[in-house]
Amino acid sequence: xxQVLTAQHRVTQLDAAQQPLIVLDxxxxxxxxxxxxxxxxxxxxxWFSQVVAAANHRLAQIAGGRYQLQVDQDVQKGERxxxxxxxxxxxxxxxxxxxxxxxxxxxxxxxxxxALGLADVVQAEAGRGSLQTLFIDEGFGxxxxxxxxxxxxxxxxxxxxxxxxxxxxxxxxxxxxRIDRPITVRRHPQRAGVSTLEVHV
Numbered sequence: 001x002x003q004v005l006t007a008q009h010r011v012t013q014l015d016a017a018q019q020p021l022i023v024l025d026x027x028x029x030x031x032x033x034x035x036x037x038x039x040x041x042x043x044x045x046x047w048f049s050q051v052v053a054a055a056n057h058r059l060a061q062i063a064g065g066r067y068q069l070q071v072d073q074d075v076q077k078g079e080r081x082x083x084x085x086x087x088x089x090x091x092x093x094x095x096x097x098x099x100x101x102x103x104x105x106x107x108x109x110x111x112x113x114x115a116l117g118l119a120d121v122v123q124a125e126a127g128r129g130s131l132q133t134l135f136i137d138e139g140f141g142x143x144x145x146x147x148x149x150x151x152x153x154x155x156x157x158x159x160x161x162x163x164x165x166x167x168x169x170x171x172x173x174x175x176x177x178r179i180d181r182p183i184t185v186r187r188h189p190q191r192a193g194v195s196t197l198e199v200h201v
Contacts, residue, residue: 045071047121052086055110055117061154062109062147066091069110104142109151112136116158134158135167140175152178 023032030038037045052069059067072085088110089096102110119131136155140148152175159166168179176182181200188194 050121051114051117053117054120055113058116058120058154059110059113061157062113062150063106064150067106067110069113070096105144105147108140108142109147112151132163133165133167135169137169140168140170140172145174148172148174 026032028039030041049071052071056068059069068089068091070087070089072087086099087096088099088102099107099110115134115136119134123131140151143151155166155168158164168175170176184198184200186196186198188196
C-alpha cells in the first residue's frame with residue numbers, strides 16, 4: 001500500500017510538472033485559446049498583416065481611398081481557424097464586406113494591390129535582394145475607363161520610380177497603345193497551333 005501511495009504521489013507530481021508542456025503543445029497545434037491558430041498560421045498571420053498594410057498603400061492610389069483591406073479574425077462557416085481571411089472596408093458605406101462581393105474590376109485592382117504589397121514586403125525584408133519583375137495576365141477588360149487609367153498611371157509610377165520591369169498580357173486596345181515596348185503574339189494563318197512573335201522596339 002505504501003508503494004502504491006508513493007507511486008500515485010509521484011504520478012501527480014509528474015502530471016503537474018508536465019501541464020505547462022501540455023498547454024504549450026495545444027497552443028502550437030492550434031487546439032487552445034479563444035482564436036485557435038497553429039504556430040505556422042500565427043507567423044503567416046503576422047506577415048499577412050504586413051502585406052495587407054503595404055497593399056492598402058497601393059490600393060489608396062488606385063481606388064481614391066474608397067477601399068481598405070482588413071484582416072478578418074473571425075472564423076468563417078466551414079473553417080476551423082481564423083487569421084488569414086480578408087474583408088474590404090468601403091468608406092462610401094462605412095461598413096466592411098467580404099471580398100466575394102467585389103465586382104470584377106474591383107477584384108482585379110485589389111489583387112494587383114496585394115501583389116505589389118507582397119513584392120514591397122519581400123523586398124523590404126530581403127536585404128540586398130529585390131523583386132524587379134512583375135507580370136500581370138489580363139483582367140484589364142473588367143475595368144472601366146477611369147479605373148483603367150488610374151491602374152495604368154500607378155503601374156507606370158512603379159516602373160519608373162521603383163526601377164521595376166512590368167509585363168502586361170492583355171487584349172485591351174487602349175492598354176496596347178500605352179505599352180512602350182510591346183510584343184505582339186499572333187496565330188499563324190496556315191499552321192494550327194503555331195504562333196508568331198513580333199517585338200516592337
